[in-house]
Amino acid sequence: MNHLHVEDHLTEKELQNRMKEAEGKEEYRRWQSILLAKYKSFSGEVIGYIVGVGTTTIYKWIQIYNDKGAEDFEFKGAGGRRRSLLSIEEEEKILLKLSKESEVGRYINSSKIKTEVEKRLSKDVSEDYVYDLLHRHEWRKIVPRPYHPKKDDVKQADFKKNFRNLWVKR
Numbered sequence: 001m002n003h004l005h006v007e008d009h010l011t012e013k014e015l016q017n018r019m020k021e022a023e024g025k026e027e028y029r030r031w032q033s034i035l036l037a038k039y040k041s042f043s044g045e046v047i048g049y050i051v052g053v054g055t056t057t058i059y060k061w062i063q064i065y066n067d068k069g070a071e072d073f074e075f076k077g078a079g080g081r082r083r084s085l086l087s088i089e090e091e092e093k094i095l096l097k098l099s100k101e102s103e104v105g106r107y108i109n110s111s112k113i114k115t116e117v118e119k120r121l122s123k124d125v126s127e128d129y130v131y132d133l134l135h136r137h138e139w140r141k142i143v144p145r146p147y148h149p150k151k152d153d154v155k156q157a158d159f160k161k162n163f164r165n166l167w168v169k170r
Contacts, residue, residue, distance in 0.1 A: 004047075004062055006038040009070040015039075018070075030073065033058050034065050085121055091133055094120060110134070 010018070015035040022028035029051045036047045037058070044062075048055040065073050086094075094116050102108045114130045134140075 004037040004042075004044060004059075005066070006034060006062055007066045007069075009065065010034075012039050014070075027074075029053060030061050033061055034073075037062055085125065085129065086117065088136075090120065091137060095133075095137055095139065 012035065015031055015038070019028055019031040019035065022031060033047050033051050033053075036042045036050065037044075042050070044055045044058040048058045051058070061073075081088075094113070098108050098113060098116065110127060110130045113133070114125060114127065117125050117130065117133070
């Protein structure tokens, strides 16, 4: 059996409390693996089997706990924007500027947004980036209706028949 060395950052009681206060299954598993490695002297393979994760994961968690301590053992989620061209705030500024233009009556399309983003970044961006930006900020396409909702087909047909012809032959 391969004994794992775990630093004395927390006592057994403190580790048990961290397990009880865990907000999710993953956090519970991490604290449980540290407790089993420190106070039960199980090997990485046995802890991995008990906790339900791979042996490599157990060794990684123990190394992080030993190196960074108990407070830095809290993991952040895997999601998020790791590679972004603009921050969310910068994107909002661009869209706010364009929305003010649209309130005046100007038509806003993806190429106009793309131009604004490229001007801000001083480099080219893809159309896909622009559509992702619009989706991220919950913008949607709004187009005028092809007809008026209160239209009257009979009146419209009558108007077409009786309208004075403005075109004159020369």
